[in-house]
Amino acid sequence: MYTELSLCIDGRFIPAGPGRLSEPVTNPATGAVLDELPHATVDELDEAVAAAARAFPGWAATSPFERSAILRRAAGILRERVDAVAAVMTLEQGKPIAESKGELIHAIELIEWLAEEGRRTYGRVVPSRSPGTLEHLVLREPVGVCAAFTPWNFPALTPVRKLGAALAAGCTVILKASEETPGCAVEIVRTLHDAGLPAGCAQLVFGVPSAVSERLIAAPQVRKISFTGSTPVGEHLMALAARGAKRTTMELGGNAPVIVFSDADYTKALATLSAGKFRNAGQVCVSPARFFVHESLHDRFVADVAAHARALRLGDGLDPATQMGPLANARRVEAMEAFVADAERGGARIVAGGKRQGNNGMFFEPTVIAANAPDIRLFQDECFGPILPVMPFSTVEEAIELANGTAAGLAGYAFTQGIEHRQVATHRLRVGMVGINTLAISAPETPFGGVGESGFGSEGGSEGLDAYLQTKLASISA
Known part of the structure; x- marks a missing residue:
């Protein structure tokens, strides 16, 4: 059911x-070993x-129409393989099989959209004096030539964002995917080659992350770096890229605030946030992370969301009943335990969950914490797990100040039925993406990226393609 792991060079x-x-590579639900992942040697890196550099002139000269056709074929092949690749994702990453299929469909739609957008990399004529x-x-x-680095939490969507945009723009790519969830990247790169992608256009390597990144970024042929991951690692890679004045796109850590105003549609807010917070066990960079709920709704919200958390069914993601x-x-797991311990030391109340579940696998209970202490770690540092901290607020100014109280600025959310609150959240939340009465902020045709310590540049949308294109002015005299 899993796949044969390999490099692609x-x-x-x-x-x-x-x-x-x-x-x-192990299954986080059972601890079972799925396969052995090869590391690339220095010579293979x-x-x-070298292969990407050799392939670049030919791929760049290939018509956008033909590049689009190859990507569309790849999307079609991957669509035929959805069930098999979704099982690979669940085995190596742990998310429920329905979420794995949903991620793959999103990835396929992204390939299809980029394939078409790649045909529209137009320049312009500037009127002459x-x-x-x-x-x-x-x-x-x-x-x-581009070097792309992706994490383990979305093992299909994140590689596709980088591979699809780079190839659609006419670049060649070396992908260093996560060593913890490599199977999806192997399947995606195999699909690209099955669709007719020329050799050398998409390489796939694995190894010790620091050694691989330092070797690839130092290579003079590599002109573009794209990274998704933590802020400290992103800052390190930016420093490496600066030595060669190389272009970078950085999608770094998030710590998304949620403001539930007094005039929110309470039923919709509760349903949306209860489901969205625990998606992928909270291991989502744009997951709602810091909950600020108006004091008139706070106690009711804490009780209701805790009831939802207690009712969630945990289990092996291959079981369709697993939530x-x-x-x-x-x-x-260790990080979640540390966050809970810090919250308790800060006087917070554990309303639901709060501990590891069982002794087999990496399960942690969906957790709800009521706190009125903005200095506990849950309101300062990215949790990246199934912990939902809630804090009351009384005024709009207080809510905005709390929401903007971290250096991260990836996503932010607000629930309100009033135009004034909607405008305040839209324009005053210091983030790259805002969702008003929704968590659905990621689509193939929309830009995805943050501000502040959440990085810069966008993936998805026409902006995602722009990241792989450079501008040249040609002034032609008679």
Whole structure:
């Protein structure tokens, strides 16, 4: 049911074997070893860069129409393989099978959208001050070889955001996907080659993350870096890229505030937030993380959301009845325990959950915490797990100040039926994406990205394609 793990270098798929450094990939629900993941050697990393550099001129010169056709074929093949690849995702990452299928459908739709948008990388003509003797053409050209780094929480969608945009723009890519959830990336890269992508256009490597990133970013042929992950790692990669003046896109940590105003549609807010918070066990960069609920609704909200949390069914994601799967690894379980302990020390009240469930697998109870202490870690640091902290507020100014009280600025949400509150949240939340009465802020045709310590640049939408294009001015004299 799982897949054979491998590297992909210059069109060759290279599995683990005798004498090669590798590491086990495990199922977080059971601890069982799924397969051995090969690590790329230094020579193979250099070969991947060289292959991408060789392939770039031909791929860049391929017509946008033909590049689009290959990507659309890949989307069609992946759509045929949804059930199999969704099982791979659930086995290695833990999310319920329905969520895995939903992520894959989103990824496929993103490939399809980028395939079409790649045909529209238009330049423009700038009117000349000397008509007839001089004209100005603004051209959009692929930036070159790209190195892309993706995390474990969305093992299909995040690689597709980078691969699809880069290839649609005419770039070649070296993808370093997560060593903890590599199977989906292997399947996606295999699908691209099955669709006719030329060798060298998409490489896939694994290894010790710091060693791989430092080697790839230092390569002079690599001209663009795209990273999704934590703020500290992103800052380190930016420093490496700066040595070669290389373009970067950084989608870094989030800590999304939620404001539930007094005039919210309470039933809708409760249903939306209860379901959305525990999606992927809270391991979502745009997951609602810090809940600020008007004092008139606060106690009722805490009681109702806690009842929802207690009722959630935890289990192996392959079981269709499972509503929340395990955390991805032991580090996340330990982090949740630390957040709960810090909250208790700060005087918070554990209303539901709060501890690991069972001794087999990485399960942590859906947790609701009532607190009136903005300095506890849950209101300062990204939790990235199934803990829902709630704090009351009394005035709009207080709510905005609390919501903007961290350096992160990826996503933010507000629930209200009033135009004034809607305007306040839309314009005063210091984030890259705002959802008003919805958590559905990610679509193939919309930009995805943050501000502040959540990074810069966008993926998705036409902005996501722009990240892989550079501008050239041609001034032509008669």
